[in-house]
Amino acid sequence: MSFRIGVGMALMLVVVFGMLMMRFGLFGDSKDTGPLLDTAFYMDYDVTKLSSTAKNEQIKYGYEIIRNTSLHIGPKQSDSTQIYAGNNLACASCHLDGGTKPYAAPLIGVVKRFPQYRGREDKIGTIADRINGCMERSMNGKRLPDDHKAMQAMVAYMEWLGRATPKDGKVEGQGFTKVVLPNREVDLEHGKQVFEQQCVVCHGADGQGQLVANSDQYLYPPLWGTDSYNNGAGMTRVITAMEFIKANMPLGVTYDNPILTDEEAYDVAGFINQQQRPTKMNREKDFPDLVKKPVSTPYGPYVDSFPEKQHQLGPFQPIMEFYQKEYQLRKTK
Template structure:
């Protein structure tokens, strides 16, 4: 056998081996795909039927830069750094919509994902909804603008503007694992047993100094950020906080928030304050001066729908403003039950 023929035979054998290997590889891949070996775990993770909304990943950092995800990420930025983009010191006069330097995140904790802190997971699926303050069915955009005017002491965002669309996109994303009715454990605030007495302002002050002043300051003015507008811990009264039209100025609402969220680190399952302590703290904080919303008398066209601890008149009952601000609230609730057949819980 010549060297030339030997080389040809070797090349032929190598070629046959290569072809056989490729055929075997194709068979292996076919079998693997047929039996689902390459099915992505990501599909299971993102299957909203299988995931607990409270256990989902709400970290926007890992989203790619598709147009949809950029809008979600901008909504997250607006939510957590509201003053930077919309506050009075943002450097763009045409973009000043907030009248204070708070962030949405100051009330809706953990970027809107903490249970019983006005959590936003599922919230968008509960809209449109009826709201007694306006006495009509409102959209999620209406609700956002209500916060802008009250909690942020500012003015409405354009309903179809870039910022409003980003807020809505972020809320939609937060609600992606929520059931169709949007009802998720931890929504709203946890109920407290309302003491059958007036707020004790002296006890509230002592509790504030002991439990709250280390973060919010003895003067209640919070701790501002060093290099950006906004606060590490927000002010609770004074000119740079929520106005008297905000839901947090109601003693019962504020007490519910405080009970499961304050001091920092407290939660529904691990509260630090009792119902009575939360009640006295809420009353103390909300007796302090703060901005006044324009035309609060136009709230609640049907006065019977007004929460009993709304701190400003008019009311559909004979009780004085001081009692609506500080309680006791049970006599007011009893009045609405007797006169109007309405059961009030807040």
């Protein structure tokens, strides 16, 4: 009897071990499982559990700014000298779940990836420079001084998020998900239909978002109009918006269980970004080296001869092929 029990337990262990090996792609066909997230995404990021030390209070403040940006450094700040964000969005409007959701531009590990070269400025920039890129574009505001307590708090929060990441800060789950780019122009009519079917319940038929009950804070942010990101923001690039939308919208979906197809995400991203929004001043000075400009940057000048409309709505493959042939650059955005 003992022998039989022992054999049974051994067989069970072999089966479990085999399942784990398949799950982690060590043998067999694992292509259907999708990328495995870095273990950093499974940590506890509840700031309320932090003790009341000076450093932890700074981390908590950074989290609060990420979640409720307009209250602290935006239009709802009562001290006009402390207003840097120009709209009432929050950093968490794009960096979902306080910057901890995979493939939603997570903030986990991001500090360790700086200093970093940025083609938009054509220089090596710091994490503070990158935050200010968002301040001037996504938040439609102005630069926050590097030594400002809000800047230091946000960086402290991001450092805390990345405490378990490798030295280079690179993790599976960073940035946005991969998509298959349709080889055609955006279908704006189809994009409008997708928006009406999937997006209006949160963002409204007019794209102006939805407020928290009995509050002037957004529950769901506006996607266009005066209180949205300006036309110099990275999200105005159709490919970037498509990647974000595919893995995160409608609210509640995840990268490994999306609702929208690549075609639907592509068209609705194009529809949203054809709507009116604030203008970024001096955006023509972006990308001093025009060869580095992403193909879906919706505003000129360009080093290529493709029309601005094609840079906005595609097809993007001919533009990508041009840069591959002329400059040996493989562009994906």
